[in-house]
Amino acid sequence: MSIFGKLSFKDQAFILRENAILDATTGILASKGFDLMTMDDVANMIGISKPSLYKHFKSKEDLVGTAMVRLLDNASAKLEQLPESLGAKAKLSALLEWALRVRLDGGLPFLPSTSAHVREMLMRNLKYVGKVIKLNSQLEKLVLQAQKSGEINPDLPSDVVLYSYYARTCDPAVEYLQRFSKMEKEDIVRYMLEVCFDGVGKPQQQIMTANNDHVRTR
């Protein structure tokens, strides 16, 4: 039995097309952002007409909302797939790594934009809000856990950690490094992870022990 189950061929085709539409939407959102993405862009990219597009999604808001819900599902799935053996910080790091790779491949892991306008629009989408709350609470739990174990700085309010974490998933430094520094993807990922957890300040401190040796901590 196929993944489509008992659906008719017509329904299968419908679902396939809908996925194609959502893929196109995600790609355009990643490159141009919400405000500059037009319904014509989406329709043209997959070779259908605008009215056909509106048969699938009743508005631009609906289309983008659905695409964003799918992105959140991907992120949640990714989080669940992580081996239980990983510690809280390792899980956060792995998810951030995944998000960075998605972006470096021209995709979009979470938010299409940090604009207040788009945020308000998405907040009117109940399905989206529900998924955001769920993912957010999972991540918050990981942050608290990592702070308790000392892997993440326990002196920082957990909000500061969590919001900074989100910010790194859409950090513009990624695009700058890709575009202007022509750096390899692997290097960008590695450096972004390092900056997220250790900052740009000095990586190690030298302290004087009683016998005046230099001891490096890391």
Add this chain to the structure above:
Amino acid sequence: MSIFGKLSFKDQAFILRENAILDATTGILASKGFDLMTMDDVANMIGISKPSLYKHFKSKEDLVGTAMVRLLDNASAKLEQLPESLGAKAKLSALLEWALRVRLDGGLPFLPSTSAHVREMLMRNLKYVGKVIKLNSQLEKLVLQAQKSGEINPDLPSDVVLYSYYARTCDPAVEYLQRFSKMEKEDIVRYMLEVCFDGVGKPQQQIMTANNDHVRTR
């Protein structure tokens, strides 16, 4: 003699109005971003008509470009004002602190958006590009200096440090903390600076010395 020098009253009024227009533009850019800002917004905010606005600036692109040039001038001036006695990292930190405060007060320190569209538009503005290059080279010099002295992690490529630094000046975490956590401005500034330089990872390492004492480094 006033700051206007020998300008006629008419020219003085002209300059005052122009500054009012640029102030309004900056505020709207900070809140709605470039794409959603309309020329009507700007004209209405200062109580003039749209054609009058176009007498001062020949296009939206021109208006925003001029506003951005003024912002860059502010940033450069701020950088020059810093006491010579400060080290390179302290200067970077002070400028970031200033940028964060500007944003927390509803203003805009540098970029109005990270959108490729706006970036390309600004790159067509020669005056803007010139100022960006100048400020950028000053900041790059500070980064290299701080890396040489070990205040900033010398193992990171300077590009990574510099772009991450820019990213922190427009970090969305600031808005999240202000909006959702209702955190005090002072606290937001302090935490954002800490996260920038030290990351969200553990702030200190405990190492074992020969006699098994715990020594804290910071």
Add this chain to the structure above:
DNA sequence: GTCTATAAGGAGATAGAC
């Protein structure tokens, strides 16, 4: 220089034929 009125074009959304 400032306004009222308006062109010109883009983009979301739909009517109606097939």
Add this chain to the structure above:
DNA sequence: GTCTATCTCCTTATAGAC
């Protein structure tokens, strides 16, 4: 369900009166 053609509104930008 898909298309061509069209509607409507919004936004940039300007013409022309005062």
